[in-house]
Amino acid sequence: MEETPRPAREGPRSKKRRQTRNRLLEEGLALMAQRGIHACKVEEITRAAGVGKGTFFTHFKSKQHFVAVLVDQVLNDLVRRVRPLGLSPTDAESLLAGVGTVHLRYFQLRPQAAALLTQAVGLVEHGQAGEAIKERLAEHLEGVAQMLLPACQSLGWPPEHARELALMVLANAVGFFYLGAPLGLGGDTPMSLLDRLGRVLARGLARKDQPPQ
Amino acid sequence: MEETPRPAREGPRSKKRRQTRNRLLEEGLALMAQRGIHACKVEEITRAAGVGKGTFFTHFKSKQHFVAVLVDQVLNDLVRRVRPLGLSPTDAESLLAGVGTVHLRYFQLRPQAAALLTQAVGLVEHGQAGEAIKERLAEHLEGVAQMLLPACQSLGWPPEHARELALMVLANAVGFFYLGAPLGLGGDTPMSLLDRLGRVLARGLARKDQPPQ
Amino acid sequence: MEETPRPAREGPRSKKRRQTRNRLLEEGLALMAQRGIHACKVEEITRAAGVGKGTFFTHFKSKQHFVAVLVDQVLNDLVRRVRPLGLSPTDAESLLAGVGTVHLRYFQLRPQAAALLTQAVGLVEHGQAGEAIKERLAEHLEGVAQMLLPACQSLGWPPEHARELALMVLANAVGFFYLGAPLGLGGDTPMSLLDRLGRVLARGLARKDQPPQ
Amino acid sequence: MEETPRPAREGPRSKKRRQTRNRLLEEGLALMAQRGIHACKVEEITRAAGVGKGTFFTHFKSKQHFVAVLVDQVLNDLVRRVRPLGLSPTDAESLLAGVGTVHLRYFQLRPQAAALLTQAVGLVEHGQAGEAIKERLAEHLEGVAQMLLPACQSLGWPPEHARELALMVLANAVGFFYLGAPLGLGGDTPMSLLDRLGRVLARGLARKDQPPQ
DNA sequence: CATGAATGAGTTTTCATTCAT
DNA sequence: TATGAATGAAAACTCATTCAT
Secondary structure: OOOOOOOOOOOOOHHHHHHHHHHHHHHHHHHHHHOOOOOOOOHHHHHHOOOOHHHHHHHHOOHHHHHHHHHHHHHHHHHHHHHHHHHHOOOOHHHHHHHHHHHHHHHHOOHHHHHHHHHHHOOOOHHHHHHHHHHHHHHHHHHHHHHHHHHHHHHHOOHHHHOOOOHHHHHHHHHHHHHHHHHHHOOOOOOOHHHHHHHHHHHHHHOOOOOOO | OOOOOOOOOOOOOOHHHHHHHHHHHHHHHHHHHHOOOOOHHHHHHHHHOOOHHHHHHHOOOOOHHHHHHHHHHHHHHHHHHHHHHHHOOOHHHHHHHHHHHHHHHHHOOOOHHHHHHHHHOOOOHHHHHHHHHHHHHHHHHHHHHHHHHHHHHHHHHHHHHHHHHHHHHHHHHHHHHHHHHHHHHOOOOOOOHHHHHHHHHHHHOOOOOOOOO | OOOOOOOOOOOOOOOHHHHHHHHHHHHHHHHHHHHHHOOOHHHHHHHHOOOOHHHHHHHOOOHHHHHHOOOOOHHHHHHHHHHHHOOOOEEEEEEHHHHHHHHHHHHHHHHHHHHHHHHHHHHHHHHHHHHHHHHHHHHHHHHHHHHHHHHHHHOOOOHHHHHHHHHHHHHHHHHHHHHHHHHOOOOOOOHHHHHHHHHHHHHHHOOOOOOOO | OOOOOOOOOOOOOOOHHHHHHHHHHHHHHHHHHOOOOOOHHHHHHHHOOOOOHHHHHHHHOOHHHHHHHHHHHHHHHHHHHHHHHHHOOOOOHHHHOOOOOOOOHHHHHOOOHHHHHHHOOOOOHHHHHHHHHHHHHHHHHHHHHHHHHHHHHHHHOOHHHHHHHHHHHHHHHHHHHHHHHHHOOOOOOOOOHHHHHHHHHHHHOOOOOOOOO
């Protein structure tokens, strides 16, 4: 992932080439999020990027691989904000709250990323690019789960289900903004409320369970 | 929504016709969830339902309308489980916890429903059927928001943002199982953990905010 | 081969359907022979047959399968003329001469068939349809070889190389008219000469070898 | 034909350039014979020759012209073996037998040449390069026909049909190895049998025609 | 000259939808 | 009403060819 697909060679003079590639990714993310992965045609992307149709396929083996690269980028970007939280040691609740809040803020500012991730999941069963997406997603969740692992114990959450915790955090944020977007919900939610939602998981788990009845 | 498109009259004698329609919806939901709305072809659905391809279009104006009907059904079904919680008065936390838990349980048992709702959102901008889906979704959230309204006050949640609360509950459940499914997450989560997650929103909100530091 | 590919069911009322299929094959053979298999586009064939482009693919899984069916037809047709010669017992030379002459006459009258067979060989390595073509061709040669088997002995031709004999007869005729066509050769060769050429293989083999010099 | 297209002058110093050109032709012949003229992409050829894609077009005006050059080369090569037979005077039968045998041997050793010639015929109607191929082929046959002319009389073959004789000899050999190749026939035919086949035309024609029945 | 990045015309194939039977 | 044959608009992708470096 993330490397040039056809010929891996990246000449030094081709700074322009990389710029084109980035423009394609940028415009592609925007268009796919806006109109849907399927409704968005390759030619639209190239037109938006100001290059010929064929150019797309010199950068990406297929439309699906393009999506896979996009997913990879988004997750890399996301993890860059999340990881730091795991480095400075805090109590379990603060850690989880931080992670939740960062997720919500991230996708509030980038509803495109939420749209992309959600729709990309639909490709997971189709072709090798789909497989790549699936693996990347699994890897990401695994990473976040590792981060949350220390918190599990003090929250009384079984560590073998840490991945579900990570999933819940992601699904929360992604789902909220993906479902909300077309309904005009989520985008304008005040940050104070959003933060409160972000902390909710942590707080809810932290509170001592009363006898379940 | 929910009415036969071409001839609006639903003859009482044609029980078989309704059966066919239901079989189409049933198989369609399964196939669309499994293979994706786009990858699932009309002919696959009719074949699975044991009818000719043309029959599909005597029941549904288009493939998109079919999806709209499916969405309508799913939301009707969901609301049928949720509504009762709003009728017997309880405290805010219990109400919200109940709603959350019901959502999670519902979609754990029906990952198809989660897949359908998520993918249907991608159609929202396309055509009149998309519009219908959007409206139905908005209406649904509005309904749940109404239900949660009484809880808002005691939780200190601004009532004009009740819809966001409803959205969060739905997004939680739908996202968790839709993203989790291809990764093998969520489906096997023990009910005890799931319930804990279901209550999390309620508990997290209920807990008194300490001074934010 | 030779059967409807997608859905094998052939309703009784659809005589028209089979007519369409035949028209496609007919026009396809003509166009492919004239302009080359590659240069001949599917849409040209359907246009010539007076049907929509999509119709082609309801009859044939792909363009290559179409060619495979065509090859099958041509070989069936050819064998229908050749086989009778093997039934009435004659001497080796007459048998071989007859087979050679029939081949030449056949392809003189049907240069399209020669063009098709030749070009179809070029597809042999590509895809499953290519495989089918290859097998059909092998089967055909095997059949002719069987026919020629009795003649081998009296001609002193090793029976395990009977297939080469069959190949030579076919290659002769096909090559002659395929290479000759664009040069204006072959088509007008008087039948008397053609027959002489047809007998040539038989006579040449029949003649006792003098001590090789 | 045979001259470099863009700049017709063949600088004496650029030996390397000619080497590159030859490598392209060599690899091109091999690849086109192996995978088919159409399936073989320009880039494959340049890659095999170890040069950049653009280089191809500095040597050849187009892919089709490349094929034309290849055809020209093959025929030149072939004629180099055939011509000597016409110089030392022999009887008609020996001449024809020699020509036939040389053809068969030539293409048995060079199935690539057979494949190329056959497929090149398919280009004959397309573009100016096709025209060039056609003319080169006609010229070649004319040449061989001239060679065979003296034999015609004593064989009782009408001299105005000498070109058909030449065509038959070529078609024989080319067809045999082109059709045979994918079926595994021809390549291993023992030389003794091959020579017998090569002489067949001569012998068959030489024998006095009995009253045709 | 050599190169490989860019290009877009061109092709096969798919599939929702229509409609005659 | 049910059917499945026919349709053609689309869309991804290919690849010979051009051209700036």
